[in-house]
Structure formats: C-alpha cells, structure tokens
Amino acid sequence: ATPLIVAAVLVMLSLDRLSQVSVGIDTERVLTGGVSLSGTAYARDADRQAFWDRAIDRLAALPGVESVALADSRPPADSGNRNNFDLEDRPTPAGQNQPVCTWVAVSPQFFQTVGLPLDRGRLLDEFSLRDDVVVVDRAWANRFFPGEEVLGRRFRSGGCTSCPWTTVVGVVGNVKWTGLDATEDGTVYWPHVDRPNAYVVLRAAGDPSLLTTALRGAVRELDPSLALSNVATGDDLVAGSLSAP
Numbered sequence: 001a002t003p004l005i006v007a008a009v010l011v012m013l014s015l016d017r018l019s020q021v022s023v024g025i026d027t028e029r030v031l032t033g034g035v036s037l038s039g040t041a042y043a044r045d046a047d048r049q050a051f052w053d054r055a056i057d058r059l060a061a062l063p064g065v066e067s068v069a070l071a072d073s074r075p076p077a078d079s080g081n082r083n084n085f086d087l088e089d090r091p092t093p094a095g096q097n098q099p100v101c102t103w104v105a106v107s108p109q110f111f112q113t114v115g116l117p118l119d120r121g122r123l124l125d126e127f128s129l130r131d132d133v134v135v136v137d138r139a140w141a142n143r144f145f146p147g148e149e150v151l152g153r154r155f156r157s158g159g160c161t162s163c164p165w166t167t168v169v170g171v172v173g174n175v176k177w178t179g180l181d182a183t184e185d186g187t188v189y190w191p192h193v194d195r196p197n198a199y200v201v202l203r204a205a206g207d208p209s210l211l212t213t214a215l216r217g218a219v220r221e222l223d224p225s226l227a228l229s230n231v232a233t234g235d236d237l238v239a240g241s242l243s244a245p
Contacts, residue, residue, distance in 0.1 A: 023076045024175035026115030027234030029066075030201065031208035032074055033215060034229040037196045041225065045194040052198065055222055056107065062214050064205050069110035070198040074237055079104065079177040083188070087144060088154040088165060098159065101140060101185055102177050105192035111135075111172060113203050114234075121151045121170035128169075129191040135170040140186030166190075180238075199230075208233045 035055070042048045052070060059068045073079045084098040092098045108124045110116070124135055141150040154165035174184050192198060200219075204211050216228045 022176075023180065023238055024116070024173055025075060025234070027238055029204045029206070029208050030114065030234030031204060031211050031215065031231070032199045032201050032234070032237070033212075033219075033231040034197065034199050035219060035226055036229070038225065039196065041223075042196065048196060049194040051222070052107070052192070052194070055200065055219070056109070058218050058222055059200060059202060059215065062202075062211065062218060064211055064214075066203045066205050067109055067113040068203075069113040069201045070105075070107040070192045071110055071201055072105040072192060072195060072198055073102075073177055074199055074232075076176040076180050076238060077178070078237075083157055084159060085155045085157040085166075085188075086159070088156075090144060099144070101143075102187045103157075104177060104187055104189050105195055105198075106189050107192050110189075110192075110201065113201050116172050116175065119171040119173065121168075123170050123172075124189065124191055129193045132164050132166045133169040134166055135172055135189040136168050137172050137174045137184075137187045137189075139174045139184040140188065141171050143186045200228075 037048055037051060042051060056068050056070065059065060072081075079102045081103050082100050083103045084100045086092050086098050106124065108126060108128070111118065111123050119138060121135070124133070128134070136150065144150070145153060150168055150171060153168045156163050157166060172189070175187065176182065176184070177187060200215070202208065202211060202215065212231055215231070219226050219228045
C-alpha cells in the first residue's frame with residue numbers, strides 16, 4: 001500500500017474510533033446559538049443579569065421548547081476558559097505553578113437541559129454566585145481527591161489570595177469540552193449570571209433545527225441590536241468536530 005492510502009486508512013480508523021466516544025451530554029434535540037452583549041449598552045453587571053433573565057424566560061415560552069439554559073462553552077471543542085486555582089487542602093508549593101482545568105459558566109438549567117446527571121451533592125441554583133459554590137465533574141474529583149470525599153472542598157481561583165473560598169457542592173459526569181480525543185483533566189462549573197457572552201441552549205420537543213427562525217426572532221425581540229451567531233444543533237457540533245482537520 002502507498003503511504004497516502006495508509007494515511008487515509010488511519011484517518012478513517014481514527015474518525016471511526018472518535019465517533020464511538022460519548023461527548024458526555026445528550027445532544028439529541030439540542031439547538032445552540034451565541035449572543036454577545038455590547039459593553040456600552042450592558043456596561044453594568046445588573047444590566048447583563050437582567051437581560052439573561054429575560055432571555056431565559058422569553059425563550060422558554062417558545063412553542064416546541066422543553067427547556068432553556070445558558071453556557072459560555074459548547075462541547076466537544078469549545079471550552080470557555082482554562083483557569084488556575086489553589087486548593088485549601090493541597091496548597092501549591094512556593095515557586096510551582098497552580099493546577100489548571102477547564103471552567104464552564106452555566107445557568108442552573110444547564111444540567112437538566114443537556115441531560116448531564118448529578119452524581120452526588122447538589123447542582124447550581126440562583127444563589128450560587130453569592131454563595132461562592134461550584135460543581136465539578138468526576139474527572140476533577142478523581143484528579144485532586146482520588147478515593148476521598150470531594151464535597152465541601154474549597155479553593156481560590158486565579159491566583160487570588162484574598163478572595164473568599166469557593167466550595168464544591170456537587171459532582172456531575174464528565175463532558176468532552178476540549179475535544180473527543182482529549183484527556184479529561186477536570187471541569188469546574190460556575191454560575192453564569194452577568195457575563196457578557198453566552199450560548200443559549202435549547203432542548204426541543206422535536207426537530208431542533210425547526211426552532212432556528214423562532215430563536216433568532218426572539219433574540220431580536222429582546223434587543224434589536226443583537227444577532228444570534230454560530231447556530232448549530234448538538235449533533236452538528238459533534239459531527240463537525242469529527243470532520244475538522
């Protein structure tokens with residue numbers, strides 16, 4: 001066999017292997033699209049929070065929508081950010097780098113909307129930002145506290161030594177946020193309350209693509225200056241990650 005044929009076969013085998021990998025959420029009947037708020041029109045935290053609250057209420061009222069959530073990321077290849085932190089029980093020695101993992105900001109409805117099950121503890125709610133609590137995944141728990149209880153563990157994020165402690169209150173399943181072939185090194189889910197950007201995540205009662213026009217119209221109704229970007233169904237996102245070079 002020629003090198004080109006061998007390479008083609010290896011690529012096909014790799015794609016077939018990845019197609020069998022679970023992204024970690026239920027992508028069926030999910031529709032997503034991005035919304036970015038203007039820094040001028042939505043300069044205050046309260047303005048952004050009010051918009052997102054209105055958006056969830058308006059989109060939930062669309063015919064054919066079962067549930068609505070917000071997230072600053074989309075799996076399997078669009079993680080919001082990577083952040084460092086310092087564990088209260090495992091402080092980073094002087095001169096060494098703090099651990100880093102994926103952080104995803106989500107609204108409380110996210111877990112139900114995408115079918116991400118709770119292993120133990122509790123999920124985020126409308127008070128989570130005020131209370132400085134987060135949810136982590138099994139990979140995070142196993143990475144930092146293997147064989148130990150992770151609920152109640154605390155850390156400070158971003159190298160801040162004077163910030164309040166953030167407490168782990170729940171554990172969920174693993175999601176492939178950084179690629180189907182990436183090693184899972186843990187995810188922290190924190191509250192999406194007043195961030196300037198978000199993906200709206202809808203779970204439809206039927207074909208999610210049929211809601212695209214209604215979703216775009218609802219966003220314009222909320223604010224005529226806004227436009228929905230990067231609209232895709234959950235299945236399209238997974239298929240796109242497999243076909244990307």
